[in-house]
Amino acid sequence: MKYTRKKMLLSLALIALMISAVFAQPLSAQAAAPPELDAESAILVDASSGKILYAKNADMAMPPASMTKMMTEYLVLEAIEEGQISWDTTTQISDYPYSIARNPNFSGGVGIRQNQDYTVRELYEAMAVFSDNSTTIALAELIAGTETEFVQMMNDKAEELGLPEYKFVNSTGLNNASLGDNRPEGTDPNGSNLLSAESAALLAYHLVNDFPDALEISSMTEVEFAGHTIENLNWMLPHDATFLQQFHYEGMDGLKTGNTELAGYTFTGTAKQNGTRLISVVMKTDSKQARFQQTAKLMDYGFNNFATQEIVPAGYQKEGESTLPVAKGKENELAVSTAESITLPVKNGEEDLYSVEYQIPEETLNEDGELIAPIEEGETVGTATLVYEGETDHGYIFDETSGTVNLVANSTVEKDNWFMLSMGAVGDFFGNMFTTSVNWVKGLF
CATH class of the missing domain: 2.60.410.10 (D-Ala-D-Ala carboxypeptidase, C-terminal domain)
Known part of the structure; x- marks a missing residue:
């Protein structure tokens, strides 16, 4: 009796072990469900193939705030590549960008001054790292002469790159209403730049693939400008500040934050892990923290549930x-x-x-x-x-x-020689004649 009971317990244990093994393996291989995001619009894209791994209202055009500056960055880098300017080219600050820098209604500011030479690299770093508006406008004026002309370049480039939903009315991502008389000529006085999450991701794709050096600057946690240090607004980089360390994401090296009252808090991020680079966009989140938290959800989903494979x-x-x-x-x-x-x-x-x-x-x-x-x-x-x-x-x-x-x-x-082609044609002719004759005879009966 005891022997039989032991055998029964052993059998039950083995059955339980087998069941757990059967279910454990498929679960480990299965992908998790797509994340629920607290963002009005979002997308996740593989930066190599362009495959979209996640999308939420990704084709809805919305104000991108300072994510607009990715297009300004693209045009600056293109101008450098084409030899129009160099990193060492210098320029001074006109009255318009200086007035933006001095306006307390706009965030930040890097202490820019007039009657002083600034290099393209200095201005670009302030734009890309600190999202500075005045240095962005200064670069636009350097390349195109006026921001009005630069905005036309932005829209032309958007069409060339195939962005599906876009409208650029200024170089910075600020609302035109806040620029007053400084808004680019011919644009809506109350207008705002518009991008869908898909368009922002496609713009980021071109930026990091056409100009990989952009990531060298966007990954810098801090830079020196005008004698003082400015920190990167991308909290997912490895900052020293204790509070920011909770947002650090492995492999993150870009790309662009944004915030206005109309746009909410936005972020285009890119990270690389184990040879795979992903690009994410979240639009209209509720806070600075939320845009990074929602980005982490997207990145986790992509890196943990997809594997790059040569299918064909x-x-x-x-x-x-x-x-x-x-x-x-x-x-x-x-x-x-x-x-x-x-x-x-x-x-x-x-x-x-x-x-x-x-x-x-x-x-x-x-x-x-x-x-x-x-x-x-x-x-x-x-x-x-x-x-x-x-x-x-x-x-x-x-x-x-x-x-x-x-x-x-x-x-x-x-191609077969003329004789064989001719013989084939003769064969086809008699073959068709024979078939026609047979069909005629059949029709008599």
């Missing part, structure tokens, strides 16, 4: 479609493969939810759906598109061609 390698051949039929060639078929790889962040547990579809342009095929020789090795014959078969797909921050690569010929198929 270069040279991939789809099973059952590794060759395509060819007409008028010395070979009747052609092996094809992908010209490039497709690498994306894949959500945990969704590795098997991706497939590949081929698209061959109809104009390149004959009426029988065949490619027509000659075809050169490496020639593009179509495209291969990654298809996600899961429940929620936020798409890409770019256009619809994202997740698509070229499908190319693996070898050369030469």
Whole structure:
């Protein structure tokens, strides 16, 4: 009896252990649910592929406050790259930016003075690190002559970069109503800059990928300006102050804070962990602390629940479609493969939810759906598109061609010689005649 009872207890223990093992493994591989964010609008994007990992009202245009300055930063860095200015170029402060610096209604200020030379680097650091408005306007005037002309450059660049929702009315992100007569000519006296979270993320994507040096400055916790130290308003950087250390986020190195009464508290952040860089945007949060807390939620969700994987390698051949039929060639078929790889962040547990579809342009095929020789090795014959078969797909921050690569010929198929083509045509002629005759005879009965 005791022996039987021991066996029963042992069996129950083993069953419990097996059950726990069965359930433990899937749970560890499963991704967590998307976070609930206390922000009116938000987005999380993979900075390499442009894949959107999370979106909440991401296409809603809202005032971005000083996140506007990312566009000013982009244009300054572009002007440096094109040789129009350099980091050592100097300029002085005109009456307009000086009046902004002296206005107590605007936050901060870096102690800027007139009749003094400032380098582009000094002005840029004050703008990017401390979000200073007067140095931002000074840079706009240096590049374009006036802020009015600079605003036109901002809108032109937004169109060029493909931002989906945008309107720039000044270089700083302040409301035009607070600028009074200084507002750029031709802009709404009560207007405000507008960006969606998606547009802000796309702008940040271009900023960090086109000009990686921007992160060297945005990651500086403090800089020297006019003889005193100014601290970065991004609390997620590794600050020394004890109060700020609670907001520090591993790998964070940018990008831009913002705050006005109309916009609330906004933040575009970017962090890199284990080789993966993410870009996040939160708009209209309730406080300075909240914008960083909500950003941490987004970053945690991305880094903990997605893994970057090469889903389609270069040279991939789809099973059952590794060759395509060819007409008028010395070979009747052609092996094809992908010209490039497709690498994306894949959500945990969704590795098997991706497939590949081929698209061959109809104009390149004959009426029988065949490619027509000659075809050169490496020639593009179509495209291969990654298809996600899961429940929620936020798409890409770019256009619809994202997740698509070229499908190319693996070898050369030469056009058949005239004799073989002629014999084929004769064969087709008699074949068609025979078929027509057979059908005619059948029609008699």
